[in-house]
Each structure stands twice: as structure tokens, then as C-alpha cells.
Amino acid sequence: MPASASERVRLSAFYGVYFAGLGAFGPYWGLYLDSIGQTALQIGFLTALVQVTRVFAPHLWGSLADRTGQRQRVVHWATLASALSFVLLFWGQSFWWAALATFLYSFFASAALPLVEATTLDWARRMQASYGRIRLWGSLGFIVFALGLGILIDGFGPQAFLVTCTLLFLGAWLVSLPLPRGEPHPHHAAAGESLGQLLRRPGVLAFFLACALEQASHGPYYAFYSIYLQQHGFSGVGIGLMWAFAVACEVGFFLASDRIIAYLGLRALLLGSFVLTTVRWVLIGLWPGLGWVIFAQALHAASYGAFHAAAVNLTYQQFPPALRARGQALYSSLAFGLGGAIGGALAGWTWGQAGGGASYAVAAVLAFLGLLLAARATGRMAVARAL
Template sequence: MAQLDVIIFAMWRSIPLTLFWFTYFGSLGIFYPLFSLYLRENAGLTGSQVGIVLAISPLIGMIAQPLWGQIADRTGARGRTLALLTLGTAFGYLWLGVARGFSSIVIAMVALALVGTAVFPLMTSVSLAILRSAGRHAFGHVRVWGTIGFFALVLIFPWILKHYGAPGSAAPTQLAQPGLELMFPVTAALVFVSAVIAWFLPSKGAVAMRAARGDWRELLHNRAFLRFLFFSLVANFLMHGPMWLFPLFVRSRGGDVETIRSMWILMLTIEIPLVLLTGSGIKRLGARGMLTVGVLVGGARWLLCALVHDPVLLFAVQALHGITVVGLNLGSPLYLDVVAPEKLRSTAQGVLSMVSAGIAGIASNATSGWLVDHGGTDLLYLICGVGCLALGLASFWILPAVRRQDSVRQEMAVTSETLT
């Protein structure tokens, strides 16, 4: 009965956390699908300039993510650090919205990336700490509201744009999507709400554990951590490029914008219940098993994309996206939260983001673009599919098994472990 009371109390404390995930991911549901379109159409940048602007976040994030993670671990003020970073991100979106011209946009994007790229790894580590005693399913039940928020704003913002975004002048009608600059104040408003919520997150207990100076060196001697980083580097190298270039793949098969939108709706619809079942996946497979399944299913998806030409079957194949997200994107932070020391939780998550979104993301996007230019989209998906399948088969050799220290602590540790 006492343990049940602890779980109920922890779930009650997770309500602000749930609201944070919903509002922050809702902002991403506006920004990420539309930002490149804004740069090309509304800001009038060239293709090369768009590529440079989009490369800023992963480049800056390679430094900002582990740096802010170390600050949070050294001070123990993870919740307050998250609130300040989120507030800075809100102002960054406003600055980006008023920036005009390539140089001004680059400067604003650098400022946004300095704080914005560190929000996700820090919100993950804070969530895992707060939910450590809330039960196996707690993280999935909180994290799913991020997906719901993303999905909701993907559907709602076009309506907002239609009614409030386009001015009555004739000039904007020449654009593919007039009034798109409205995305910045709306995104900033949602992120500002997230910052206010973050200020009220719990600040005591596991979330306040402090690391001493030089403790980060423990990660350099943690073999399980280093082997996991290698696995994450390869997995994300095989995933990022095909995902970012997915619209080009759909176009190569005769699809259009509506086809892409319909596929995303299917992918998110499948993803939501699977995220809710994260606790069951952890119980049956463990974090290492989830990673293996995620990579294997991701490989099967890319391979089928390369080989299947029937539009109906190709549409159905995209349902595999949800399994990959839960297995890889949730399994990664979950596994890391067990193998990394608690006092270095934020630093470890920051390093993971640096490797997966930064190093692997940049290398994958560049390599994928080259493959598409020289061999076509089918070759890209064929190579990445085979690579993912090979990595999945080798995962139990690469990743050490997670040791269970004691039944309660391990269940909570795996539960609290956790894109997009």
C-alpha cells in the first residue's frame, strides 16, 4: 500500500511535466514542418543558403548540448536550467521571426541554437528523474503527450494560418504559403508557456543531485556508455538522412504534398498508442531489446521503401515508423539512463544528443544527399535498410546487458528512461 501511495504521489507530480511536453512539442509541430518552406519561399533564400541555416542547429548543438548538461549536473538546478533555456528559446523564435536577410537569419539562428538545442536532452533527463518512482508506464504516459501536442499543432496551425496569417495585399498571394511568418509568434508563445510550466517542476530529490568538478570523466571510462554511443552514432547515421529526405522519396514515386501529409498522419496515429505501451515494452524486452527491435524494424521499413512500388503497400509500410520511434528514440534515453551515473544524467543525455543529432545527423544528411544525386532515392533506402538490419543483428554484441541492481530501483530506472 505504501508503494502504491508513492506511485500515486509521483504521478500527481508529473502533471506539470505532461503539460510541458504537450506545449513544447506542440511548438515543434509548427516549426519543423514549415521552417524550411519559410526560408525558401517567404525569406527568399537560395537552396544553398537554406542548407546553411538548417545546418546551424546540429553544429551549435554539438557544443551547447553537453555544455548545458554539465552546468545542470554541476549546479543540481536541472529544472531551473530547463526553465531558463526554454525562456531563451521563446525569445530566440521571436528574434528569428523579425530577422530579414541571410546574414540576420544566420545570427538569429545561432542565438536560438545556443539555448534551443539543449532543451530536449535536458527535458528528458529531468523527466526521468521526476518519474523515477512513478511506475514502469509513467514515462510513456507523459511522453505520449509530446506526440499528441505535435500532432495537434500539425492539424491546427494550418487553420490558424488560413484565418489570421495572410494579409489582404496582393504581393503575398504569389507565395506558396502567404503569411507564414505567423509561425514564429505562435511558436514562441507555446514555448513561453512551456518555460512558465518548467519553473514549477519539482526541484528536489533525484532531479537535484549534483556532480562534483571533474566527475564527467567517469563517462570516458564507462565502457557501456561508450559502446552505446557507438551504436547510437551508427543507428542515427542510417536513420537521419532517409527521414529528412523522405518527401523527396515520396515525390520520386509520384506522390504530392497531400500524400506526404497523409503518411505523417498515419505515422503519428500509430506512434501514439505505441508510446503509451513503452512500459510494457521495457518489461518484456528491456531497453536493449527495444533498441534492437527499433533498428530492425527501421531497416525493414527502409528496405521495403526501396523495393515496393505499389502506392497502397508503400503507404502501409509507413506504419512501421511508430515502432522505430518507440524502439530507438525512446529506448536510447532509457538505456542511457541506466548505464550512466545519476549525477551525470544531464551531461550524458547532452552527449547522446551531440552524437545522434549532431555528428550522425550532419554526416547522414550530407551522405544521403550525395547518394540521391548519384544513385537515386531507391539506392539510399536500400543501403540504409541493409545497414540497419546488420546493426540490429549485432546489437546484442555491441550493447552490454543492463544489470538489475534491485527490483524496485531497476524497474524505476528503466521506467524513467526515455525524438521525434
């Protein structure tokens, strides 16, 4: 097998297994916590805790990888540590024990994706290959386990969640071993601007804050969507199907992403994703029946797929090679970390106080505010039409 094909397979395999773990964890984390007696506020806190570690941990890992030039090694050890940390959940169900295990798991798990994203974008640019066609394997892995774990939980109960997630997190460690090392960019090779100077470029910091608002709007979706569907009569299998359908639509976007980006450009794609994210939360909050839920789940192609593809490419454009791992880590920290933490905590509070409809109304407002900020930020940034 040619080296380029072998590297494509290794990158695709990592995305597949890594996101399979997220497909098992994300849809059922709230249900698992509910099954062991955690309150709505505690579920919101524990969901937010996953995001809180992403505020600071990715930057630490990205800085370490850029300074040492050892992205692959950092990914390898961090994925192993995250799997071992998750095992702690087998030995306790109290709130504080779950908080400890959640913090350690997320602290180490947050290292992997930004570093692999930087390596994949480097590789795709060097080989003139499609990022989307590698990234879609992550979406496929997510689908299989978002659906499959629902079946296992219906048959074997909540313990199936812990066993499946542990095996998949260990699998992510195994497939990290042969990852390409990426382009070596030692810290001293950084030409010109520092990280702080780059963030002071017109629009850059505002762009990251807009991404944080978009991810904050997903708070009730990631923390309570499965519970919300359960309250409206969906079975475990039905819940898995809804999650799997959403990610199938995301796969469709990634398959066509090169053509869509070439037609729309990165700025229009980003702003369009904010508009459709706002629409999605309005639909879920007002009409939780089957037909509208299916339509709203189809919009996951925009609220995650299009948004993420545009955001990682725009981030890549703003940072020189020596700072690209930290650039992707900063995007992850502010969008999925800060935004996710605020969204999870806010969702826990609004859900406990006023229920699901109010939570999704707040989510829609956050996405709309993100749209306004993103439009202003990308109007001031130096944005190429495509990568």
C-alpha cells in the same frame, strides 16, 4: 490536486507544447526553405546545422544544470532565447541570415529536452509511474501540428510556418515556468566515477555511437521527406497526414511501452528498433506509392518510439544521479547532434547527386551498421532488463 498528479500534468504539458513546435518545424522546414529559394545542398546544410549545435550544446547545458542543480531554470531561459532567435527568420531570407537564425535557435532549443527527460525519468522512478504515458503527450502535440500546419500552409502559404512555429516556441517557454525542479544533485555529490570514466565502461561509448548511426539514417527523412512526398503527388494536407499517422503509431507504442519493455527487455527492444528502421528506409526508397508509404510510416513506432524509449532508459541506467542530466545530454549530443548532423549533410549531398532513392538506400545502410554496433555494445554493457 495531489502534488504527484500536478507534477504529471506539468511534465505532460511541456512535452505536448514542446513537441507541437517540433511537429510544426520538422515536417515543413525543408518545404519552407525550398519555398524561399534554397538549393538542395543548402537545405541539407541548414538541416544539418540544427543537428550540429546538438553535438556540443546539450552537454554545455547539461553540465550547467548538474553543477548548479537548476535544471528548471536552465530550461526556462533557454526556451525563451530559442523563441526569440527564431523570430530573426521574419527579417531575412538569404542563406547566411537563415544560417544565423537556425544556429541560435537550435543552440538554445537543444537545452530543454535532455534536461526534462532527466527530470521525468527521476520523477517516474520515484513515483513508480510510466515514462511512456507522460512522453506520449509530446507525440500527440506533434500529430496535431504536423497535420494542422499542412492545412494552414495550403490556405495561407509558407508564412504560416513562421508564425505558427514562433507561437509554439513561445508556448514552450510559458509551460516551462511551472516544471518540477527535479532531484537536486550538486556536482560534488557524484560518487566514484567521473563522466570520462563512465564512458570508458565496456560498451557505453559504442552504444552512443550506434545511436548516432540510427539517427544519421533519418537524415533524408527529416530534411527531404516532405519534398519527396510532394514529388510523388502528395498535397500539403496529405503530407501532414503522413507525418501525423507516423506519430500516431508512436503514440500507440508509448501507450503500450511498459508492457512491451516488460515482455521484450530493453536490449531486445533496442535491437528490434534498428532492424525495423532499416526496413523502413528500404520501403520508402523503393516503393513511394501510397500503400507502402503508409506501412513505412507505421514503422515510426519502432524507428523513433521504441528506439528512444530503450535508449533513454539505457542511458539512465549507466549514469549515477549526479551525472544524469549530462548523461541524457550526451545521448542527445551524440545521437541527435552528431548523428543528425552527419545524416543531414549526407542526405543533402546524396539527394543532390542521385535523388531520393539513393538517399534512402544510404539511410538503410547506416541503420544496419548501427544494428551491428548496438548488438556488440549492449552485449558488453551492464544492462538491466527494464528501468
